[in-house]
Amino acid sequence: MLSAVERKIEQFIVDLNDKEVRALYSKLPHGKRLRAKLILTIAGSGLSVIKTAAVVEMIHAASLLHDDVIDDAYTRRSRPSLNAVYGNKTAIMLGDILYSKGFLELNAISPEVAKIVSNAVVQLSLGELKDVSLSKTFNLDKEMYLEMIYQKTASLMEASAGAAAYLSGKDKTAYMTYGRNLGIAFQMIDDILDITMDTETLGKPALHDFEEGKTTLPYIYLYEALESKEAEKLKSLHGKKLTTDEQQWIKMMMHNTSVIQKSYNEAKVLIDEAIALMDEKGEKALSNIAIAMIERNF
Amino acid sequence: MLSAVERKIEQFIVDLNDKEVRALYSKLPHGKRLRAKLILTIAGSGLSVIKTAAVVEMIHAASLLHDDVIDDAYTRRSRPSLNAVYGNKTAIMLGDILYSKGFLELNAISPEVAKIVSNAVVQLSLGELKDVSLSKTFNLDKEMYLEMIYQKTASLMEASAGAAAYLSGKDKTAYMTYGRNLGIAFQMIDDILDITMDTETLGKPALHDFEEGKTTLPYIYLYEALESKEAEKLKSLHGKKLTTDEQQWIKMMMHNTSVIQKSYNEAKVLIDEAIALMDEKGEKALSNIAIAMIERNF
Secondary structure, three states: OHHHHHHHHHHHHHHOOOHHHHHHHHHOOOOOOHHHHHHHHHHOOOHHHHHHHHHHHHHHHHHHHHHHHHOOOOEEOOEEOHHHHHOHHHHHHHHHHHHHHHHHHHHHHOHHHHHHHHHHHHHHHHHHHHHHHHOOOOOOOHHHHHHHHHHHHHHHHHHHHHHHHHHOOOOHHHHHHHHHHHHHHHHHHHHHHHHHOOHHHHOOOOOHHHHOOOOOHHHHHHHHHOOHHHHHHHHHHOOOOOOHHHHHHHHHHHHHHOHHHHHHHHHHHHHHHHHHHHHHOOOHHHHHHHHHHHHOOO | OHHHHHHHHHHHHHHOOOHHHHHHHHHOOOOOOHHHHHHHHHHOOOHHHHHHHHHHHHHHHHHHHHHHHHOOOOEEOOEEOHHHHHOHHHHHHHHHHHHHHHHHHHHHHOHHHHHHHHHHHHHHHHHHHHHHHHOOOOOOOHHHHHHHHHHHHHHHHHHHHHHHHHHOOOOHHHHHHHHHHHHHHHHHHHHHHHHHOOHHHHOOOOOHHHHOOOOOHHHHHHHHHOOHHHHHHHHHHOOOOOOHHHHHHHHHHHHHHOHHHHHHHHHHHHHHHHHHHHHHOOOHHHHHHHHHHHHOOO
């Protein structure tokens, strides 16, 4: 069914009638298509469903293009990112094209779907700004971190599930909660993997987040758990290029304080809630998506 | 009436519930609000009309934010551009926020208005990419130039007029032609002013377009008009920082070949057609907007 989504995206791209856009789009990695998978699993494979999945994936691709420019990220999924190869400007422009074509096609699906998805894109773009702002300080406010990852990552998954539930006449609220929990847990785990995975598996430098100024959940918990002298040391390393020794020290402190496990458990609570909601509705495939997410280690 | 549009935009910004966005938006120059003026002049001041004008101006502001990043433009209307003060990344993110909030609000106006405006944003973003691509070569294809300025500048004016006509039950086709002609002529004149105005009046360096690799209408006509040796010289200067002598030479050649007048006349034909269309409909105020545009010299 996912191949129908790929074909629909390709058709939307061809519609644009611009050779350069076609060539650039063909260079983009397709990713896991997690949002499309959610939508199809909830709502089947009717034309409106396929279109919604295609639009959401185009919007997601647009947001990644802009994110990579904003985060100075030169690799994505172990390969050079589009901005690394074609420059930041091209990445910005291709992002704008994918966003706007996505919005145009939303109108042709349904006003309600358009509202749900475009509301999520507002949240997503506000989340990106908040992410950058928070990373300028040594943020220790867990609520701010959670709000930011909700906006930046979970809002579009929440909207994907909500739009799919709407299109298939299912209970929107439950599915949106499922999508939101999945999205927040997804980002929490991504943030954990930035610490626990090696560079090769991750496809980007490990502890990159902290070097970039991002204090994700394990860092917030670590600061709380450390004695004041060590907490000061952690703070002094924030937003800097770390030596191997400094990296080892952070990882050791995290090990000693079990903050990775604590963070993982927090993601697990959200996933368990999502699973319970779906089990109640007999949505085994959706429960399985949630289980796979908490078990992923790459 | 324009102040009602400003208030509506401010309300949309406040809706976002983000202090940083409010602060950033307050730093943006408001510009001429030409598109809002068009919309109100065509359709009056009902709530949907005000909302449409507000959305179009937010989208226009978003496109300028991204344009300034893409064109490395550090001044806008004689003042430092937002990217010059807050960095390219902030400009990209604020642009994304304004775009997405604009699209979200479009859904609340009417599906037809949403379709007209979001279609224009697709064209606008394709136009930006084409502008950058064309400027990598010494483009002498007038049709490509015209298509690009239609997409980049005229499409949103065309859509503004079309959405306003739709909202007020007027003849959409005629008003869209009016808006398109106005938009193409507006860009042609902008391109002429880049050559004829001094740096102080322009608020940016003169002959900047050609240095940036852009061969606008006067350059295309100049190349056609010059003897082969001089044409080669013109080509050799394309996309380079010009000395004062080289600038003087280009201006002298343009004077000798009357290509500025020829380009201006071409804009004038479009404006005359727009005026005739509006005169026919008794739309004096719209004819006057068109007259003011062809007479502007700053």
